[in-house]
Amino acid sequence: MRKVDKLGRIVIPLELREKHGLCEGVTVEFFDTGDGITVKCADTYCKICHKKISGDSDFPLCDECIARAVTEYGIEKG
Ligand SMILES: [Zn+2]
Known part of the structure; x- marks a missing residue:
């Protein structure tokens, strides 16, 4: 589990970043799914x-x- 800091930031677990290609500098989008938030990479990578x-x-x-x-x-x- 992760805590949100006072600026609203969280650290995405390393294993999830690696699995989904979220390396430094990648642009992400947030989607409200009603019962939570989905974070998706907004850029296309090879x-x-x-x-x-x-x-x-x-x-x-x-x-x-x-x-x-x-x-x-x-x-x-x-
Ligand atoms: Zn390539």
């Missing part, structure tokens, strides 16, 4: 190398990792 990428989140890989996947594993985008 699932392999964690580089910040732009565009849709349906295929969250950077161009370099896509190219590597295609050449090394024969995976096609789409």
Whole structure:
């Protein structure tokens, strides 16, 4: 369990930060779910190398990792 400080800050447990890619500098969004709060990463990051990428989140890989996947594993985008 964590305590909220007087500025409203809490520390997100390390294991949750690592699992959800919440490294330093990441932008997060808060969603009121009625019975609690959901915190989600607002930026899109490559699932392999964690580089910040732009565009849709349906295929969250950077161009370099896509190219590597295609050449090394024969995976096609789409
Ligand atoms: Zn990548």
